[in-house]
Amino acid sequence: MIEVRDLRKEYGGFVAVEGSTFGVDSGEVFGVIGPNGAGKTTTLKAISGLLEPTSGSVRIGGRRADSRETRRLLGFLPEESPLYEEMSPRSYLRFFADLYDVPRDAADRRINETLDRLELAHRDRALGDMSKGMKRKVAIARSLVNDPDVLIYDEPASGLDPLTTNYIIEFTKELAAEGRTVVFSAHNLYHVEEVCDRVAIMNEGRIVTKGPLAELRDRYGERRYHVFTTVEVPDATAEGDRYRRVVDDVEALEAVRADAIERGGRLDDVRTVEPSLEGLFLDVASSEDRSAPGPTEN
Template identity: 40%
Template sequence: MAAIEATNLTKHYGDIKAVRGIDLTVEEGSIHGFVGPNGAGKSTTMGMLVGVVTPTVGEATIGGEPVGSHAALEQLGYAPQKPVFYESMTARSYLQYIGKVAGLDGNLSGRVDELLVWLDLADAADQPINGYSGGMKRRLGLAQAMVHDPDLLILDEPTAELDPQGRASIIKTLRNLTDQGKTVFVSSHVLAELEQFIERVTIINDGQVVMSGPLSEITAGLLETYTVKSTNDQQLQDLLNNCSSVESVEVNNEAGLTVFVEDQDAFPIDLTTIAGDAGIGLRSVSREDGLETAFLEMINQETGET
């Protein structure tokens, strides 16, 4: 049985079509990434899956139970992109409160202490939440999603506002969760980070699924991609757009040029020749690949950009 199954999931706000007929399957025991640009419908979709947003059309189940039902809610933990707390409470009292609301009994204090230590909040456990940094609140949001030890975690940007050490800790723990048979459905805008631990990915744009499947299949057969910084990016872009070894070129402001390459053997020679003939200095050239490249290619194909 799938941990999440959605069919024609749709949400309209008046004339605004936030989510348009999403079909989605998340297998039990997997880490499934959910990727899309800002405004693509990721948070709205997650809201429908956890029962806080009512679909306009379509249906979805959590572990075979209708979304929003008590049976579905028992199986999942949700950490929203912008968690809200009772900020006069301490982290310890807040997690104990959440556990009681969830109907937990037994050694609740032990579970709370375990989460506080795991998420590096033990030293601040008895301090009011209103004094927490953004990163500390992010970790507390993940703790509240896990306090009842759910089979499924739905996480919207779980590593946002965390420092590198904090992000590494979260990633390590998410990997360990699947070893325990847990399922994780996670969105993130940091694609290079996301591909370190996800197994499958669904890419959406403009409220619709662009592609979904194993990460290895989605990133296979990609165009070679290079990031190029030069002394005159605009002129170099114009020249490379007429180069036979180049598929397309994008300007990424201070990041330089993103160059999608058709002929990876010819491109390095073409680049140095074109730049040299035009008197353009090359400051840096680096090869990119992976999920971010797949994402850019698919979004460009979807919007018809080149």
């Protein structure tokens, strides 16, 4: 559905994105993460057709991202999304439906169905009188008013309370389950981990790694095993009526089992602890920083 090839974007002499290449399939949630200034928002705006690449290409469904036909397939939610605060949610969304030439009957039906799903009851109150969470729901509804196949969400839950945040995360999963393609960026990596099938980690304008979360954990993460025994073994910590030792591989786990049996006990439980996305991100970003060449003297 989305094909990004050798994307490069310069602002004057500054390179914001360099050599980005990736694809996103229909029904997939693809995460783009990285520190501030990594090039995430520039990448999302290029996919949305709002920025023209300096070089490289972005195609959606085989068409250029900035074509008129493609824009009808897209819904974009920027990190900062000011609304027309004197308007009500209903009139605001009708306004954008008119911009997309959505027939009034279809627009009203779609607006009501979307606001029902988002549980937004106050549809005729001025937007300026609404909470940040309610405004964010209206902005999400705006991204859906043209019934898009592709959604670009930049920090959709930024600054919201935990309840509203959780609702938006679950709603994003529902959109993907309907077959829509979602590109998703967030600073809260727990949100990314909850919703994304694959991720690309960016740093200083480049994608330093990408892939399914399970694959990235295997490649970069340190899986550990918490081994519980019924008797004390070397380097174990007492926890209630059991003992726990943390080891890094199956060979060490088997050694703990043998120690327990030798002491007249047994292996009681093994728990595998996978690295979090945040841990992976920090490891990848720090290794990238260490491998980067230092400044040269003139």
